[in-house]
Amino acid sequence: TSLNLAPSSLLETAIRSAYVAGNLMTSATASDKGVEVTKLNKKDLLTKIDPLCEEAIKKTILARFPDHLILGEESVEPGPSASSMALSSFLEKSRATKKPLWIIDPIDGTTNFVHDLRYSAPSVACCVNGEVVVGCVFDPYANETFWAVKNEGAFLNGERISVKPEACLEDSVIAMGAPPGKLSASKSIKGFEGLLPKVRTIRMLGSAALMLGWVACGRLNCYWEWDLSSWDVAAGGLIVEEAGGRMRGLEEDTLKFDVSERKIIADDGKCGNDVREVLKESGLF
Ligand code: 2AM
Ligand code: CA
Ligand code: CA
Ligand code: CA
Incomplete structure (x- = not known):
């Protein structure tokens, strides 16, 4: 079959x-x-x-x-x-x-x-x-x-390819995205503000699929975004996981494709938990 x-x-x-x-x-x-x-x-x-x-x-x-x-x-x-x-x-x-x-x-x-x-x-x-x-x-x-x-x-x-974790969050390069929409914009701003002092730098490159590829090959340590759709992350998510990284929900470890708020975090297997903590402290969830 x-x-x-x-x-x-x-x-x-x-x-x-x-x-x-x-x-x-x-x-x-x-x-x-x-x-x-x-x-x-x-x-x-x-x-x-x-x-x-x-x-x-x-x-x-x-x-x-x-x-x-x-x-x-x-x-x-x-x-x-x-x-x-x-x-x-x-x-x-x-x-x-x-x-x-x-x-x-x-x-x-x-x-x-x-x-x-x-x-x-x-x-x-x-x-x-x-x-x-x-x-x-x-x-x-x-x-x-x-x-x-x-x-x-x-x-x-x-x-x-494989992910390349840094020793600590301070040395990590974090990518994020800010899709249109008032709610996701305010989440992006809060997250940016909380994270910036705690990481090496933040980038907003503008393609979810490519940022996932870049986490997978070690150019980025983490990528998170508030409001994505299945087609943004289906291919890239597998690429991250197969490169030894993690593709998870922002709040939950399991990524549910079929829910309306797709908040995702992909990481190098290391810094994602710290990033989640900072986002939580910043009031995202
Ligand atoms: P697109 O270019 O295929 O629309 C950038 O932050 C990411 O957000 C891109 O992957 C982009 O995909 C996606 N994006 C753009 N507009 C969006 C919208 N209105 N809602 C959700 N995601 C969007
Ligand atoms: Ca897209
Ligand atoms: Ca598109
Ligand atoms: Ca589009």
Whole structure:
């Protein structure tokens, strides 16, 4: 059955589809992007390229696996409740039909993409039995391909990667994000204020999927963010775990994909508990 698929064929398809989307990203001109502000609010950007990348990823996956299910950001109404409901219903359908579910973000880091900040990536994950088994995040600007296969490790351009913990929180580099929305903005500000004096530095790089890849390969010690969706973290979360790091909820060790407030913390296996403590002291939860 499809549940006995070789992980290698899923991985090959994940990588291939991320490359197709990444090539669309790097070949798009400013006028191709034609930014529309049609999503939730003025900060929630969407370009003409996002849905094109989503279609290209879907087409690549379906050419190889015509019966698989695919959940993509641009096929769901904007907003946290719609994205949670879509995930729950896709997971349910995947369980009932025993078909793998792909969770994709065609461009993670659209704001960077619009402003030409060269830090955005397609993120492609495949779930079997409700569990992510393959994930790929491709940075088409640096030409860096992060991938992982469940129980087989994490890789960057073919080389095995692992997290790199520092001796203490004071020496750690922490990444965070501040998605639009008043609640998450105030959480981000409180967290930043509490953490800054206690860590080496803080970065807000703008792509959840890539920041997760960067935790996995040891460039960042920790990444936390208040309000994300399944497609932001499905691939990157597996890459972190397979690199020896932890992908957890901010308050709970288990990361629940299918709840509406996805507060996540990925770490190098060491500094995450201290970061959580500081965030708690700062009044985030
Ligand atoms: P996106 O570019 O695919 O939308 C940056 O902090 C991260 O937040 C990015 O991964 C970005 O993904 C995501 N993000 C952007 N807008 C968001 C929104 N309105 N709600 C939740 N997450 C968002
Ligand atoms: Ca995203
Ligand atoms: Ca996106
Ligand atoms: Ca988006």
